[in-house]
Amino acid sequence: MPNPTAAILIIGDEILSGRTREGNMYYLAGKLTAAGIDLKETRIVSDDRDAIVGAVQALSAAYDHVFTSGGIGPTHDDITADCVAAAFNDHIDVRDDAYALLKAHYDSRDQEFNEARQRMARIPDSATLIENPVSIAPGFSIQNVHVMAGVPSVFQAMVATVLPTLTGGAPLLSQSLRIERGEGDIAGPLAELAEAYPDLSIGSYPFTQNGAYGSNIVIRGTDGAMVDEAIVKLTALFSA
Amino acid sequence: MPNPTAAILIIGDEILSGRTREGNMYYLAGKLTAAGIDLKETRIVSDDRDAIVGAVQALSAAYDHVFTSGGIGPTHDDITADCVAAAFNDHIDVRDDAYALLKAHYDSRDQEFNEARQRMARIPDSATLIENPVSIAPGFSIQNVHVMAGVPSVFQAMVATVLPTLTGGAPLLSQSLRIERGEGDIAGPLAELAEAYPDLSIGSYPFTQNGAYGSNIVIRGTDGAMVDEAIVKLTALFSA
Numbered sequence: 001m002p003n004p005t006a007a008i009l010i011i012g013d014e015i016l017s018g019r020t021r022e023g024n025m026y027y028l029a030g031k032l033t034a035a036g037i038d039l040k041e042t043r044i045v046s047d048d049r050d051a052i053v054g055a056v057q058a059l060s061a062a063y064d065h066v067f068t069s070g071g072i073g074p075t076h077d078d079i080t081a082d083c084v085a086a087a088f089n090d091h092i093d094v095r096d097d098a099y100a101l102l103k104a105h106y107d108s109r110d111q112e113f114n115e116a117r118q119r120m121a122r123i124p125d126s127a128t129l130i131e132n133p134v135s136i137a138p139g140f141s142i143q144n145v146h147v148m149a150g151v152p153s154v155f156q157a158m159v160a161t162v163l164p165t166l167t168g169g170a171p172l173l174s175q176s177l178r179i180e181r182g183e184g185d186i187a188g189p190l191a192e193l194a195e196a197y198p199d200l201s202i203g204s205y206p207f208t209q210n211g212a213y214g215s216n217i218v219i220r221g222t223d224g225a226m227v228d229e230a231i232v233k234l235t236a237l238f239s240a
Numbered sequence: 241m242p243n244p245t246a247a248i249l250i251i252g253d254e255i256l257s258g259r260t261r262e263g264n265m266y267y268l269a270g271k272l273t274a275a276g277i278d279l280k281e282t283r284i285v286s287d288d289r290d291a292i293v294g295a296v297q298a299l300s301a302a303y304d305h306v307f308t309s310g311g312i313g314p315t316h317d318d319i320t321a322d323c324v325a326a327a328f329n330d331h332i333d334v335r336d337d338a339y340a341l342l343k344a345h346y347d348s349r350d351q352e353f354n355e356a357r358q359r360m361a362r363i364p365d366s367a368t369l370i371e372n373p374v375s376i377a378p379g380f381s382i383q384n385v386h387v388m389a390g391v392p393s394v395f396q397a398m399v400a401t402v403l404p405t406l407t408g409g410a411p412l413l414s415q416s417l418r419i420e421r422g423e424g425d426i427a428g429p430l431a432e433l434a435e436a437y438p439d440l441s442i443g444s445y446p447f448t449q450n451g452a453y454g455s456n457i458v459i460r461g462t463d464g465a466m467v468d469e470a471i472v473k474l475t476a477l478f479s480a
Contacts, residue, residue: 014445014458016279017414018269029258039256041291044282047443051281074424075444075455076431116427150472151446174257184314184346187356191316204288204315206391207253218254221322 003038003169003222004064009055010020011070011080012150024155025070031159037065045140060145067159067167070150072139075138076118080138081119081216084147086123095123098138105136105233118133131160175231178212179238189237190217197230199223243409243462244304249295251320252390259430264309264395271399273463276409277305278461286470287311292323292436299386300327305406307399310390312379314356321380324387325364335363335429340409345376410462415471418477420454430457437470439463 008028015019020043025042032039040063045051059066060156071080085092098121106113123129130139130146132154139158140150141200148158179186183206200221207216217234221227248268254260260475265282272279282475285291292311299306311320332387339363346353364368370379370386372394372398379388379398388398419426421447438458447456457474461467 012445013441013443013460015462016269016282016414017273017458018266018279019414019458020445025260026258033257034247039258040286040288042256042282042284048280048282061453074427076427076434077443088327111422111424114424114428116431119423119427120413120424151448153448171397172257174259182351184354184357184360187316187359188354189315191356194316201253204313205252205260206313208391208393214431218257218259220253220257220372 001169003036003172004167006032006037006045006065006067007041007059007063008039009052009059009066009068010042010150011052011068012044012046013046013077014042014179016046021123023152024150027152027156028067028069028159032165033172035163035166036171038169038172047079049079049083049086052080053087054124056084056087056145060143064144067162068145068147069155072120072137072147072149074119074137076109078119080147081122081124081149083195084142084145087145088124088126088142088143090124090126092122092124094118094121095125098123099130103136130238131161133157148183162165172219172220172222174220175227176216176218177231177234178214178216180212181238182213185240186217187213190234193230193234193237197221197226200226201229202230215230241411243276243408244407245280245282246272246277246305246307247283247299247303248279249292249299249306249308249310250282250390251287251292251315252284253286254463255284256286262303263392264390267392267396268307268399268476270311271403273412274342275403276411277406278409278412287317287319289323289326292320293327293453296324296327296385298381298452302383307402309395312360312377314359314377318359320387321362321364323455324385327385328366328382329362330364330382331360331381332364332367334358334361335365338363338369341369341376341378366441371401373397412460412462413464413467414458414460415467416456416458417471417474417478418454420452420479421434422453423455426455426457426478430474433470433474433477435459437466440466440470 115206127140127142136153326435367382374394
């Protein structure tokens with residue numbers, strides 16, 4: 001059985017402006033690989049209602065799981081929850097369970113549970129809350145879409161909650177070999193090796209570094225013995 | 241007149257596996273902002289024919305310009321050029337002009353211009369070549385899609401060739417203010433400021449750092465005087 005598939009949707013102008021580097025994608029990519037869920041696509045869209053709704057609908061239809069990051073805080077530019085509700089034609093408002101969690105949190109810290117903070121209790125009717133042990137404001141899952149915060153520590157905590165609830169497949173294993181020869185010199189034998197192992201994914205990632213150049217060859221697959229066998233053959237091919 | 245819009249399409253399993261961090265997106269995002277071209281979306285897809293063809297068609301239809309990175313080398317997993325040709329129903333084969341460039345390059349270095357390297361001369365019939373001063377193998381532009389290499393030095397050189405040929409708009413200017421208060425405390429006044437300046441984009445990006453927490457507020461717009469005015473008001477709001 002093939003592994004389940006996944007997509008990540010990152011929401012936020014600050015990534016597209018080049019101002020902030022995105023780390024949640026890489027964090028989750030590694031976790032998904034280990035869980036045997038194949039990450040097939042990542043999209044980054046701006047804080048724009050149509051863009052978010054369209055991306056949620058397209059990715060939800062195309063992949064088994066969708067993970068979103070960003071846009072669920074208290075400020076006016078946090079519109080993800082409302083957009084995800086719209087994507088599924090679900091009703092959204094401040095929900096009692098999320099409201100109670102947040103009210104208890106702010107009351108205990110003597111902080112005002114004002115209108116802005118109450119925005120973070122806006123949860124679609126049919127969604128299940130995702131616990132946030134870091135700063136309480138919950139994420140939520142609706143159908144196959146998991147809506148999580150953009151702040152890395154909160155995102156990671158939410159991933160830790162959600163991921164064990166999903167059925168994964170065989171973890172994707174990989175081995176790599178650094179070959180200090182031009183891709184043009186290794187491409188022929190490499191293509192033959194890829195043809196001989198149709199169940200493996202063999203990628204070539206060229207580098208130039210301090211005047212040296214070459215390519216990192218990465219062999220990936222769920223059958224560890226087969227990955228081992230292929231990397232031995234690869235090494236033999238280019239050790240001459 | 242609104243600024244032209246753009247999308248970036250990154251092609252490569254190595255990004256989705258979490259193995260390699262993507263830098264071309266951030267590089268180009270900064271250049272586009274300076275050129276007055278609004279980056280609206282980035283997609284990362286795997287080395288999969290259907291995924292690449294679908295993304296090229298969708299992004300080309302949705303935005304004024306599309307920039308792709310990766311998958312135009314000599315190895316078997318480099319399928320971008322063929323996929324872009326398919327996306328536009330264009331014929332593709334080794335093209336004389338690209339072949340001549342590459343042959344002269346490898347001849348001058350006494351390197352074999354073998355079948356794998358000749359793959360890099362596969363260019364759609366209707367495309368215009370993008371010069372590659374670093375390693376010769378050209379990129380190409382077809383309709384509103386600019387197909388560039390994934391190796392950062394080559395990508396950057398190709399951006400330097402392509403960008404001046406595009407008509408940009410007013411550069412997007414930004415100013416930011418770091419506020420060491422919770423987003424929930426500043427969200428109300430911030431939303432009022434955003435309403436007062438509908439032509440500006442005002443984003444709030446929370447941080448936690450060494451126990452301190454707060455939010456970086458970024459105000460963006462093409463009218464520098466208006467951005468200045470808004471940042472002064474913002475500073476006054478939260479300096480009390």
